[in-house]
Amino acid sequence: MSSPGFEPFRSSLAIVDAREWQNVFDLRTGTKVEVDGPCVRMVRGVLERHPFPGDMDEKSNRWVTEVALDFIGEYDPQFIWLTYAQQYYNHRYTPMSEDERAGMVAAACQEVEHFIAASGFTPLIVGSGDMLPFVGFIDVTKFDGLAMSTHWSARYAGLHDPSSDDFKRLREMPEIERIVSKGEWLRLFPESPGDPARVPEFLMVAGPGHAFKTAGGAHRPLNRIPVSSFRIPVSTHVGHAEEITDIRGIVDLSLKERKTALILLEGVGGSEFPWPHTEAANGREWFFYEPGDAQHLTISTGEHRVFDYPTGYKYLDEVMDKKEYPLSGYFTSIPTNSIGNGFSGRSVAVGNRSMYTHMVPGADISLECFARNLYNQGTMAVIHRQEKE
Amino acid sequence: MRCSYCEWRCELGGYKFGVCRMYQEQEGKVVERFPRMWSSYGASRIESVPLYHVYPGSRSFVIGTSGCNFNCKYCSNAFIAKEDPAQVQGRMEELSPSELVKTARKLGCHNIVFNVNEPTVSLPTLIEVAQEANQAGMPMGCLTNAYTTEEATETLASIFSFFNIGLKGLSREFNRACIGIPSIEPVLRNIRKLAATRHVEVITPVIQGVNDDELDEIADLVAHIDREIPWHVFRLLPEHQMKEARYPNIDAVNARLESARKQLSYIYFHNFVGSDWVNTVCPDCGTTVIERFSLGCGGDMLREVRCRDGRCQNCHREIRLLTERGERNVAEEVSA
Numbered sequence: 001m002s003s004p005g006f007e008p009f010r011s012s013l014a015i016v017d018a019r020e021w022q023n024v025f026d027l028r029t030g031t032k033v034e035v036d037g038p039c040v041r042m043v044r045g046v047l048e049r050h051p052f053p054g055d056m057d058e059k060s061n062r063w064v065t066e067v068a069l070d071f072i073g074e075y076d077p078q079f080i081w082l083t084y085a086q087q088y089y090n091h092r093y094t095p096m097s098e099d100e101r102a103g104m105v106a107a108a109c110q111e112v113e114h115f116i117a118a119s120g121f122t123p124l125i126v127g128s129g130d131m132l133p134f135v136g137f138i139d140v141t142k143f144d145g146l147a148m149s150t151h152w153s154a155r156y157a158g159l160h161d162p163s164s165d166d167f168k169r170l171r172e173m174p175e176i177e178r179i180v181s182k183g184e185w186l187r188l189f190p191e192s193p194g195d196p197a198r199v200p201e202f203l204m205v206a207g208p209g210h211a212f213k214t215a216g217g218a219h220r221p222l223n224r225i226p227v228s229s230f231r232i233p234v235s236t237h238v239g240h241a242e243e244i245t246d247i248r249g250i251v252d253l254s255l256k257e258r259k260t261a262l263i264l265l266e267g268v269g270g271s272e273f274p275w276p277h278t279e280a281a282n283g284r285e286w287f288f289y290e291p292g293d294a295q296h297l298t299i300s301t302g303e304h305r306v307f308d309y310p311t312g313y314k315y316l317d318e319v320m321d322k323k324e325y326p327l328s329g330y331f332t333s334i335p336t337n338s339i340g341n342g343f344s345g346r347s348v349a350v351g352n353r354s355m356y357t358h359m360v361p362g363a364d365i366s367l368e369c370f371a372r373n374l375y376n377q378g379t380m381a382v383i384h385r386q387e388k389e
Numbered sequence: 390m391r392c393s394y395c396e397w398r399c400e401l402g403g404y405k406f407g408v409c410r411m412y413q414e415q416e417g418k419v420v421e422r423f424p425r426m427w428s429s430y431g432a433s434r435i436e437s438v439p440l441y442h443v444y445p446g447s448r449s450f451v452i453g454t455s456g457c458n459f460n461c462k463y464c465s466n467a468f469i470a471k472e473d474p475a476q477v478q479g480r481m482e483e484l485s486p487s488e489l490v491k492t493a494r495k496l497g498c499h500n501i502v503f504n505v506n507e508p509t510v511s512l513p514t515l516i517e518v519a520q521e522a523n524q525a526g527m528p529m530g531c532l533t534n535a536y537t538t539e540e541a542t543e544t545l546a547s548i549f550s551f552f553n554i555g556l557k558g559l560s561r562e563f564n565r566a567c568i569g570i571p572s573i574e575p576v577l578r579n580i581r582k583l584a585a586t587r588h589v590e591v592i593t594p595v596i597q598g599v600n601d602d603e604l605d606e607i608a609d610l611v612a613h614i615d616r617e618i619p620w621h622v623f624r625l626l627p628e629h630q631m632k633e634a635r636y637p638n639i640d641a642v643n644a645r646l647e648s649a650r651k652q653l654s655y656i657y658f659h660n661f662v663g664s665d666w667v668n669t670v671c672p673d674c675g676t677t678v679i680e681r682f683s684l685g686c687g688g689d690m691l692r693e694v695r696c697r698d699g700r701c702q703n704c705h706r707e708i709r710l711l712t713e714r715g716e717r718n719v720a721e722e723v724s725a
Binding site for chain 2: 016018019020021023025030032139141142146213215216220221316317322326327370372373375376377378380
């Protein structure tokens, strides 16, 4: 299945470092390739110098900074996209006191400041939204229809082929904030590209603190989940973002005059954001973005990207069979409207977020952890372009 | 009274729930403490279990409960297998066997595989699931440490038609220090027994400097049972109490497997992204008969089945496969 607004890159390379063992793949086909050259050698070196400590490891965010600074020395980018997510993973899954939690957020912010001071880049910092204590699950596992939860979503789950009994059950669940039909959801974002066929027949929306329990849901105990983040903090002195879709334009403008870093701080909202900031709308009406690919895509492209891989979609039919981009999770193509793709200067993306980092920003070179469900498999770099002067 | 499900043969009664903490004595019988309670269930590729010679490319409904009768220091599912089962019930899901099988069908799964913790700790529930699955025409398989009594091994064989059995190490020192059991002998006995009547694959997590010196011996032992048994050498991801351990060096472990490859027909070395050793190669002529792609850690996937009617297309040697034509998914159609 291909999505409007997407077209595949033909020659992107993925270099996977499984610790002391590197291989190069064609990103699209997953075929191993024998390639060499200055860019490939440079990236191999960066990979080798920075083994990933693990998503929830206390050195995880420091790893992001160190890789980014290494790339600045080796590649001299004008644009860099950074994602810091260590605190997000820990807040989800690690029990901790309020002091410990606040300390972890403060440490993440210090890491951002360390990068800014060491790099000299002009920052635009975005917090992807606060998190609050998990209250309880909404059990939709016994429905006649198929309830699907994707993207680690708490607030949303898709409902496919529901029966009339399912609707009766839904009406008896006070934790559910609303049920949205496919048509209603599509009409809320008429400009959002993507494949309507992927959109579930109904979207179930949970109230604050609740998450859906569906077949295949993660079985790690939840501690905190994203709060209702209708607005997210944006810190920059080079523009003003009323909406999440404004961020791209500010970065584009900034890049005309200076080296710019777009920094995403996952799981941090306005209440704990330490820098002067304004708050940008993080969605529309009842819908807000949770930390994930749709939010990142919207920031990267400057347009709402709700339906590329809509939350609650039936991904199984796509990922089970042979698919292109086997190293890219559920992504079936690369966004062409991304910030890196539209920038003529050199660009780099680094993050402790798998898949998004190489698919969403569209940077010339990206480096991310290769982790699945928090299991640390190593790191992966992707080279989309290597011919820029 | 004593539990007869596994070789610990624990004394039960009162507040004694056995090593696995999953059984109790009730009116002179051994019963489950938490029947029909599931820690996880969902769809996955069968290659990711890993099972390489069973219904290639099929969609499996993978299930798990809680608890385990081993104490592996490197357990990758410690958050469910090593926790006190009584403490995790709040996040478990109760599903009857019919609800479970119904969900598997809704997700379009071809088979059911128990793979999160140890099936021996939930045998009565699994007997019920097997009855439902049988009626639905869904074969069942499992990952197991096979530390079962002879009687319980018979039960396993009645529930499951295919197995991946963990053979973690041979020496008494290793099994005591890293697995927490006094002897591997019951496991070896049960591999022999199950391999005689059921499809069996064997998996060995390799920890450099700890059990990699036993690889030749393990291969030799498996070969003496049946050299056609597929053997998965699994690069350990340091987890749980071995979180700080060094990642095994891939080239070094692979070099250690060179002599073992002469012993067994099918040796796989994986659990890391882009492994070169996940394809099934005809033991006689060297033709690749099943091609796979490894994403490591539960992400292996089928690329192509090139054998026909269970035979190498080049030399027609039989390839061990538990599958029937017409039973497989679209993704595993035999290529022309």
